[in-house]
Amino acid sequence: MNLQSLFMVKKSVSVLVVAILFFTLTDDTLSIYLNSSACVTQNCGDGVNISYPFWIPEKQPSYCGLPAYNVTCNKHKPFVHISEEEFIIKEVYYTNYSILLAKADVFDEENKCPVPRHNFSTRGTPFSLGPNTADLFFFYDCTLPYERETYDVNCARNATHHSFAVFHTELLEHYNYSVESCQDPVYALVETDSIDRLLKMNYTQVLQKGFFLQWNGSNCRDCQNSGGRCGAQSNEFLCICKDQTQPKTCLHGRNKIGLKIGIGFGTAAFTALMAGVIFFVYCRRQNKKSYAGSSLITRSILSYPSSMKDPEKANIAMGVHLFDYNELEEATSNFDSKKELGDGGYGTVYKGKLRDGRVVAVKRLYENNCKRVEQFMNEIDILTRLHHPNLVTLYGCTSRHSRELLLVYEYIPNGTVADHLHGGDSRRGSPSWNTRMKIAIETANALAYLHASDVIHRDVKTNNILLDNNFCVKVADFGLSRLFPTHLTHVSTAPQGTPGYVDPEYHECYQLTDKSDVYSFGVVLIELISSLPAVDICRHRHEINLSNMAINKIQSNALHELVDSNIGFDTDDKIRSMITAMAELAFQCLQNDGDMRPSMQEVVEALLRIQRMNKTGKTDNGHPEDDDAGLSKNNTSLVSPSSVTAKWSSSSTTPNGST
Incomplete structure (x- = not known):
């Protein structure tokens, strides 16, 4: 070790000793600069109390709240920005960590048409939806009028196009109203303790009523009970006391600075001794480790074909x-x-x-x-x-x-399909059946494109299907994907993927084919039908895997026990027929033998036929010249769970001989 290095060692140890003393005493020395009286409850003039975690930058220092909760005052009203949208704060309930909000533009007298134009999501924010929150769906530019229980949105209509809002999209389907005549719906969040009372209002009044969000509150109450005020530094909770800050509550009794000084010096001395011992070992290894770490990426990339x-x-x-x-x-x-x-x-x-x-x-x-x-x-x-x-x-x-x-x-802003079906963004009856149908078709189109490009995704799942604000699909995560040359029937490789989605044939035989993606997509279809996760250890042991559960229900003619009861299966004949047809398609995709599964292109064609049932009310088998197209060429164009069982249950492990 040269003289310069030795000097650096001594300097580093000295800095370490000082740092230990500094941080040991920091609670008692630095905290005197945090004035607790600056964090008294404030308001913008309308009576809504603003305190931790919320804060008003014009009136309070930053340590009085958390960055994501800053409030601005405008015309004596408090406003907060969430997901790049502005909301007026109607009330804050600190005892149960909830806040009543409403879109700011619905109170703007200059806004002649205060309607939502895109969906709001709490994803990426510290907030979650309140318990009494419902969706008010807005349909714009509809070519067909709808005269039943709706809110007319006259400001967004003209002589040929209609706009309206409804709470229950199932009613539209029940009365055979084609939502395909409209743009994709936009939903607004509404607090609803009584739908009947809301139906007596116009849509502007409903939106002005607002909705509840909740936040994960720190235990501020203990701090307040100990005489302190709640605050934060670097996003960490602090209890701001009269002459010091504490991580949880204000400490009473005699001052403990002397004890801290003793502990600080003792710890610093011991640390300095240990630092001298281990520093030489560290120096000898550091250069070698640094070289290895810096070259790892280079070697790996250079070795990649x-x-x-x-x-x-x-x-x-x-x-x-x-x-x-x-x-x-x-x-x-x-x-x-x-x-x-x-x-x-x-x-x-x-x-x-x-x-x-x-x-x-x-x-x-x-x-x-x-x-x-x-x-x-x-x-x-x-x-x-x-x-x-x-x-x-x-x-x-x-x-x-x-x-x-x-x-x-x-950036895809609306989360994943999994979020909306059974995750943090899930709500009863949402997405609607037509939106689920759209998700299935767009995902299948993406996978069919991959297969046509000689790529197998190998990790198809609802967590890898992203959604934008219009619920358009973006398939993601290609880290496990494989190029699949057209002259090969399979690629031999160790099974990879996500439990609940992995092709059992791939898992057993270590042979990856394009039909492996088809199996995984079959699980996705069942999720769209049921709103259930692919794996749930709380279910019966034979139904932990959703694929097993689906096959059992279909073979037992108990599809109704699998289907999400909030998407119209029991109330709309067309939806029931479409869900039944999708269950049949999923059943084919989930066959243990890959040869018995359709290709992704055949799946796309089958889904498009199912979608057309929404207009015709019956299975669309296409034109006579298309008899060999789609699933029909494998004799798998089926029309009910019973027919699925009749076709497949006796041959679930035997390839179809008619190919």
Whole structure:
């Protein structure tokens, strides 16, 4: 070790000792700068009390609340921004951590048509929906009038197009109203303790009534009971006391600074001694470790077949924009956990905003090992060669010289299909049956496109099907996907995927085919029908896997026990027929023998025929010249669960000999 290094060792140890003393005493020394009286309850003049976690920047310092809860005053009214929308705060209930909000524009006298134009979601915010929240669906530009129990939206209609709002979309289907004559509906959230009372109002009054959101409150009550005021620093809860801050409550009794000083010096001395012992071991290993870590990504990328000799040139050749790591770190607020959107297969996904104003999703690898890098490069390789309206768009990635490997995608704001069916965004009867039908068709189209492009997704599931605000599908997460040359019947590989979705034939024989995606999509279809998750250990042991449960229900002629009762199966004959037909299709996709499953293109054609049943009320088998098209060429064009059972139950392990 040279003289300069020795000097740095001593300097580092000195800094460490000072730091320990500093942080040991920090509660008693720094907290005197946090004035608790500055965090008294405030208001904007209308009587709504604003206190922790909410705060008013014009009247209070930032430590009086959390960043996401800042309130602005306008014309003596409090306003808050959530998901880039402005809401007026009607009341805050601190005892049960709930807030009554209403869209600000419905109170704007200059707004002649205060109707929602896109869906609101709490995804990516600290809020969740309140218990008495319902959806008011707005239908715009309908070519057909609807005269029944609705709210007329006269400001958004003209001589040829109609607009209206309803609480229950099932009523439209019950009265044979074709919602396809309208744009995709937009829903507004409404607090509803009495639907009858709401039906006596006009839609503006209903929207002004507002709705409840809830937040996960810290235990502020204990702090207040101990004489303190609640606050926060760096998003961490603080109890602001008269002369100090504490993590939970104000401490009473004699001052403990002396004890802290003793503990601080003792700990610092011991740490300094240990630092000297371990520093030499650390130095000897650091250079070797640093070299290995910095070269891991390079070696992995260089060994990947698609990267050519120069990964930088390879990325440019593939049309991938290279992002600067610092820009993405800035865009995600240093990968703030509050910006997490979820897990993306082999990494965590964050919401971010680039310097050019684009809102993006940034995937950050869990760890930089060779396997993760392979998935990283695989996703780049797949997405740069494929372009489809129902596949997520890759904007670019970081360079191999970057500190970490990051992928940048378009941001899809409305969560996943799983969220809306049985996750945090799920609501009774939503999405409507027609929206579920649309999701199924668009997902099938995306998978059929992949297969036509010799790509097997290998991880088809509702968590990988993203939705925009119009419920348009974007299939994502291609880390496990495989190129599948057309001259091969299968690829031998160890089974990968998500439990509940993995093809049993693939799991047993280690042979991946395009029919493996078909099986997974069959599970997705059952989720759309049932609103149940693919795996639930709380169900009966034979029904933990949704695929097993579905097959059992269909074979027992008990489809009604599987179907979500809130999507019209019991009240609308057309919907019942369509759900039955989709169950038949899903049953075919879920056959254990891959040869008995339809191709994805055949699935698309079958779904389109099912969708046309909404207009005709009966199965559409197409024109005579199309007799060999779709599922009919495998003699699998079936019309009821009974026919499914009759066709398949006796041959569930034997390939169809009519192919």
